[in-house]
Amino acid sequence: MSAIALTTIIALAVATLVSEDLTCIAAGELVRRGQLNLGAGIAGCLVGIYLGDIGLWGLGRFAGARALRWQWIARRVPLDRIQLLGRWFERNAPAAVIGARFVPGLRLPVYFAAGMLQRRAARFALWTLVAAVLWTPLLVIMVARFGDSFVARFQQYIGGGAIASVIACVFAIASLRIACALFTPIGRAKLIARISRIWRWGFWPTFLFYPPVLIWIASLTIRHRGFMTITAANPGIPHGGFVGESKFRILASLSGPHIIESELVDSSERLQSAMEKRGWTLPVILKPDVGQRGAGVRLVRSLDDGRKIIESSRTPLVAQPFHPGPFEAGIFYYRIPSQARGKIFTITDKQFPILVGDGTSTIEEHIWRDPRFRMQAKTFLARHERDRTRVLPEGERFKLAIAGNHCQGTLFRDGSHLITPQLERAIDSIAQRFNGFYFGRFDVRYSDVERFKAGEDLTVIELNGITSESTNIYDPSRSIFRAYATLMRQWSILFEIGAANRQRGQRASRAWSLIRDLIGYYRGPRASALSD
Numbered sequence: 358m359s360a361i362a363l364t365t366i367i368a369l370a371v372a373t374l375v376s377e378d379l380t381c382i383a384a385g386e387l388v389r390r391g392q393l394n395l396g397a398g399i400a401g402c403l404v405g406i407y408l409g410d411i412g413l414w415g416l417g418r419f420a421g422a423r424a425l426r427w428q429w430i431a432r433r434v435p436l437d438r439i440q441l442l443g444r445w446f447e448r449n450a451p452a453a454v455i456g457a458r459f460v461p462g463l464r465l466p467v468y469f470a471a472g473m474l475q476r477r478a479a480r481f482a483l484w485t486l487v488a489a490v491l492w493t494p495l496l497v498i499m500v501a502r503f504g505d506s507f508v509a510r511f512q513q514y515i516g517g518g519a520i521a522s523v524i525a526c527v528f529a530i531a532s533l534r535i536a537c538a539l540f541t542p543i544g545r546a547k548l549i550a551r552i553s554r555i556w557r558w559g560f561w562p563t564f565l566f567y568p569p570v571l572i573w574i575a576s577l578t579i580r581h582r583g584f585m586t587i588t589a590a591n592p593g594i595p596h597g598g599f600v601g602e603s604k605f606r607i608l609a610s611l612s613g614p615h616i617i618e619s620e621l622v623d624s625s626e627r628l629q630s631a632m633e634k635r636g637w638t639l640p641v642i643l644k645p646d647v648g649q650r651g652a653g654v655r656l657v658r659s660l661d662d663g664r665k666i667i668e669s670s671r672t673p674l675v676a677q678p679f680h681p682g683p684f685e686a687g688i689f690y691y692r693i694p695s696q697a698r699g700k701i702f703t704i705t706d707k708q709f710p711i712l713v714g715d716g717t718s719t720i721e722e723h724i725w726r727d728p729r730f731r732m733q734a735k736t737f738l739a740r741h742e743r744d745r746t747r748v749l750p751e752g753e754r755f756k757l758a759i760a761g762n763h764c765q766g767t768l769f770r771d772g773s774h775l776i777t778p779q780l781e782r783a784i785d786s787i788a789q790r791f792n793g794f795y796f797g798r799f800d801v802r803y804s805d806v807e808r809f810k811a812g813e814d815l816t817v818i819e820l821n822g823i824t825s826e827s828t829n830i831y832d833p834s835r836s837i838f839r840a841y842a843t844l845m846r847q848w849s850i851l852f853e854i855g856a857a858n859r860q861r862g863q864r865a866s867r868a869w870s871l872i873r874d875l876i877g878y879y880r881g882p883r884a885s886a887l888s889d
Contacts, residue, residue: 365393369401375433377406381493385500395501403493410468410485411457417472451484457489475717546725550732558840559763559831560732573845577852586855588866591822593793596866597855598822601878605646605675607820610791615783615801620676621646628676637678642759642818646673647878655761661713680802680816684809685709685761686772688799689827690784691850694857697858699785699795702847705828706772710737710757714749721745725753729833730757733766761800769831775810783812791820795854798825 372380381402387393457467463752471481554560578584591597593610605621620631622643632641643666644654653670656679657663667674685707692699710730712723724737737757738745749755758766788794800819808814827847830840858864 364403365397366404369398370405373402373405374409377402377409378496380405380526383501384563385497388501389499395498398501399494399497402497406493407486407489410464410489411467411482413468414472414478414485417469418478419472428872437504449488454481454484455488455491458485458492463738467765478624481827486605503886506525507592542722547734550734553732557732557833558837559833564840569841570844570848574848577848581852581856583865585865585868585871586859587823587851588855588871589858589863590796590851590855591794591859592863594872596823596874598797599646599824599866599871599875601874602822603646604644604819605673607791607822608675608817611787611817611820612790613787615787615815615817617677617680617816622667622674623675625660625667628663628667628730629660631676635678640679642677642679643667643674644677645670646675656759656763677818680818682804683709684803684804684806685800685802686775686809687708687761687769688784688801689797689825689829689847690788690799691796691854692785693854694789694795694861699781699788701781701784702850703827703829703843704772704775705831706770706775707761708768710766711760712749712755712757713765714751714753714755716751717748719748720755723749724757729768730766734889736764763828763831768833769828771832773829773834775806777810777812779812779814780810781812783815787817794820795858796851797822798824798828839880 368381369384369454372383384393384398384402388395388398453467454469457464468481468485493537521574538630558566574584578586588597588599594602596609598604598607605619608619609618617635618635620627620635622628622631628641628643631637632639639660640656640658641663642654643663657666687705687707688703690699690702691702712720712727712730714723718726720741722737724734730737741757744755761767763769769863784799798821799817800821801815801817803814803816805814827843829835830843857864
């Protein structure tokens with residue numbers, strides 16, 4: 358072997374440690390241009406990829422516990438997945454290693470877990486070599502052999518040169534990755550979920566969905582002499598409930614038989630004392646006193662579980678008895694300060710995600726098979742990591758979420774059919790017992806639909822302030838245009854109430870104070886986004 362060939366192989370091997378795919382693309386492209394020998398290109402990429410795979414195993418084996426504290430590793434290999442992946446590897450070593458090589462997103466967690474749990478090194482090394490031998494030549498040869506046809510198509514639109522070659526090769530490798538994913542049912546489900554997000558706007562990220570609403574808010578800010586006007590809408594809540602408000606204090610400001618009992622706890626002893634004093638029985642709910650979107654809501658079935666949750670939390674927790682429902686609604690309420698009676702703006706009918714077993718499918722397979730559940734599979738699978746491989750007996754019902762939040766997996770439906778004069782009077786009566794509250798959303802649980810509509814059967818489990826969202830917009834049957842119309846009307850009402858309270862002498866928050874509390878909230882310890 359010549360010195361030049363050896364140098365080339367070493368250079369390619371080192372480059373794969375930065376990016377395997379891009380290095381293989383580059384090698385294939387150089388072969389296509391006649392600037393690199395095919396054998397040397399494949400050898401260099403193969404050596405680097407194989408050594409990198411062995412390196413992941415070694416990282417898990419010799420520095421696993423420490424490596425899990427690295428943010429980059431922790432995001433990809435949660436601690437509670439290690440044992441599960443290790444057992445899977447032990448049962449299916451060939452399929453696990455080869456599948457992880459071909460299916461995007463699996464290689465790092467599987468190889469790292471195999472090393473951390475000290476699975477057989479020789480067996481791992483053998484099947485990793487097989488996987489690398491199958492994958493690397495395929496990729497390099499594909500680019501070298503078919504690169505011309507890909508590049509020619511792109512040159513029609515962006516001209517010749519290196520840019521067209523790079524784009525064409527990236528397109529080719531993406532196509533190969535997609536093709537590999539299509540070989541498994543879960544891979545197909547993941548691909549469908551990603552594509553369907555294009556038109557399922559309810560799952561769009563905030564930065565993509567909210568720009569039209571932000572433009573409307575900007576116009577309202579100009580009309581009502583400042584954005585801080587909205588913080589005067591609820592004088593009884595700090596900043597009107599924009600950020601950092603205490604759930605416990607808000608519920609304590611309400612009164613009456615329709616408000617759930619709550620206690621602020623910071624130790625297992627206080628939790629047990631509260632349960633004995635109030636006569637609560639397990640299960641109970643624990644949730645952060647300051648939090649958003651259902652983050653950190655836990656269903657506690659034993660005092661030992663409660664102790665572990667409290668000890669691991671760095672924020673005060675609110676304890677509540679568990680209301681079995683089975684129904685939950687989000688009631689959006691407002692009252693113009695000059696008017697004697699308030700109104701229900703919208704109601705969201707919340708439908709909790711539940712799997713029904715068939716006796717043969719695992720929980721993970723159920724989730725990926727369902728057209729809606731697959732859209733939030735990452736949330737569900739992280740929450741139920743220990744149960745993901747459990748086969749549900751036929752007819753068994755398995756709850757995927759207990760927190761009534763869209764981002765936690767609950768299906769939201771428009772509940773306008775539930776609005777009645779009796780319910781509106783009941784909600785207005787509750788709201789007016791809170792001095793300084795005019796705008797926000799009640800989250801309520803109830804057991805009987807007809808009694809709920811009559812304003813009799815409802816229990817308020819949470820009250821949110823000015824940053825509440827009229828969540829009926831996420832009804833899949835509603836168009837995005839109706840959603841925008843609802844949100845713009847909601848913000849118009851909020852500014853109107855804030856402006857009216859300012860005219861009555863109520864001072865809005867100072868901008869620096871709100872910014873300080875925002876920074877403190879997002880920098881401070883907050884609950885995990887995983888809720889049980």
